Amino acid sequence: MMNIGKAAAASGVSAKMIRYYESINLLAAARRTDAGYRAYTDEDVHVLRFIRRARDLGFALADIGELLALWHDQGRASADVKGIALAHVAALERKIAQLQGMADTLRTLAAHCHGDARPDCPILTDLDAGGGR
Amino acid sequence: MMNIGKAAAASGVSAKMIRYYESINLLAAARRTDAGYRAYTDEDVHVLRFIRRARDLGFALADIGELLALWHDQGRASADVKGIALAHVAALERKIAQLQGMADTLRTLAAHCHGDARPDCPILTDLDAGGGR
DNA sequence: CTTGACCTTCCCATGTTAGTAAGGTCTACA
DNA sequence: TGTAGACCTTACTAACATGGGAAGGTCAAG
Numbered sequence: 001m002m003n004i005g006k007a008a009a010a011s012g013v014s015a016k017m018i019r020y021y022e023s024i025n026l027l028a029a030a031r032r033t034d035a036g037y038r039a040y041t042d043e044d045v046h047v048l049r050f051i052r053r054a055r056d057l058g059f060a061l062a063d064i065g066e067l068l069a070l071w072h073d074q075g076r077a078s079a080d081v082k083g084i085a086l087a088h089v090a091a092l093e094r095k096i097a098q099l100q101g102m103a104d105t106l107r108t109l110a111a112h113c114h115g116d117a118r119p120d121c122p123i124l125t126d127l128d129a130g131g132g133r
Numbered sequence: 134m135m136n137i138g139k140a141a142a143a144s145g146v147s148a149k150m151i152r153y154y155e156s157i158n159l160l161a162a163a164r165r166t167d168a169g170y171r172a173y174t175d176e177d178v179h180v181l182r183f184i185r186r187a188r189d190l191g192f193a194l195a196d197i198g199e200l201l202a203l204w205h206d207q208g209r210a211s212a213d214v215k216g217i218a219l220a221h222v223a224a225l226e227r228k229i230a231q232l233q234g235m236a237d238t239l240r241t242l243a244a245h246c247h248g249d250a251r252p253d254c255p256i257l258t259d260l261d262a263g264g265g266r
Numbered sequence: 267c268t269t270g271a272c273c274t275t276c277c278c279a280t281g282t283t284a285g286t287a288a289g290g291t292c293t294a295c296a
Numbered sequence: 297t298g299t300a301g302a303c304c305t306t307a308c309t310a311a312c313a314t315g316g317g318a319a320g321g322t323c324a325a326g
Contacts, residue, residue: 005303015304016284035291037304046261053260058235061282071257078254082246085239085256092236096229102191103225106218113215121211123218124204127186128179138272148273149315168322170273194313 004030007040011048018048026051026065059088137163140173144181151181159184159198192221 008015018038021027027047030038040048050071054064063084070076070084109123141148151171154160160180163171173181183204187197196217203209203217242256 003304014283017282019306020282033291033304035304037291049263050260053263055282056235057239057260058232067257067260071261074252076252076254077250078246078252079248079250081254081256082243082248085243085246089236089239089243092232092239096232096236099191099225099229099232102189103222103229106190106222106225110215110218110222113211113218115212115215117210117212119207119209119211121209121214123214124200127183127190127200128204130182130186136273147314150313152275153313166273166322168273170322188313 001031001039001041002045004038004040007038007045007048010045012052013048021051021061024061026061026068057088058092059084063088134164134172134174135178137171137173140171140178140181143178145185146181154184154194157194159194159201190221191225192217196221 002010004015004018007013008018011018013021018027022029022038030040030044033039047068050068051064054067055061059067066084067081070081105126106123109126112122114121135143137148137151140146141151144151146154151160155162155171163173163177166172180201183201184197187200192200199217200214203214238259239256242259245255247254
């Protein structure tokens, strides 16, 4: 059994976030000591690490809730897990394509900007007039 | 002169956002009719369109404030505009690389998941144990 | 004069994380 | 025993940009 600070250090999830995850019911309410301190087991830390890794992969907390449920469900179908993962990959790809489009446009505009003391700049011209996009 | 609804339709910026931009001083406070309605000119719509396009390129409102100031400054140096744009491109590239890493990892894991009724799934195994990442 | 479409301000919610304040608890050391 | 300092508790605030809604005022057309 350890305090929230230890659990945070051991899992890579800040104490702040552990309390938040508990408040939104992503985590079950932790046991408490007589003084009211939250007490965590190694198994709890294991769950926190799971969440941490899922966050690192960009899953939203709602998705992580589903992944946790599947993780705990011995009778799960791997198809369900794969479905969540592939939906997330698709969302990531959409986001990447969107950012890539922005970056491409800006790189092109910047490449044609003198970048000196003169005021004329195709970037502003594009923002001004729309550049035909 | 037009109402906020017209200006919104003409610029692609919602009335809600126009009011918000005004509240954070990204926009100067609009003139008002006797009844207290905001009144916009074609020039105001021009500014709103500028903001809309900058948002489409992913600029944060703070950046847009600087871009607007440069746009209005006839004595600007194009280097300043280019600097903002390239800093944003760099931020976009960092974000893209991050998302790409997530997507790559997930695609690899998902490719090795049967995706059927059986429970075993490398995605969960990775989240469980860290997969050596 | 009424109806419906518009406008106004104000508050709330989103999603995830961090900061801060005011107060209680525990531990180690003098 | 006392106390300092490190920890814990809850609760409120902020960030970012946007949307939703309520309660009420205004305008134009019929």
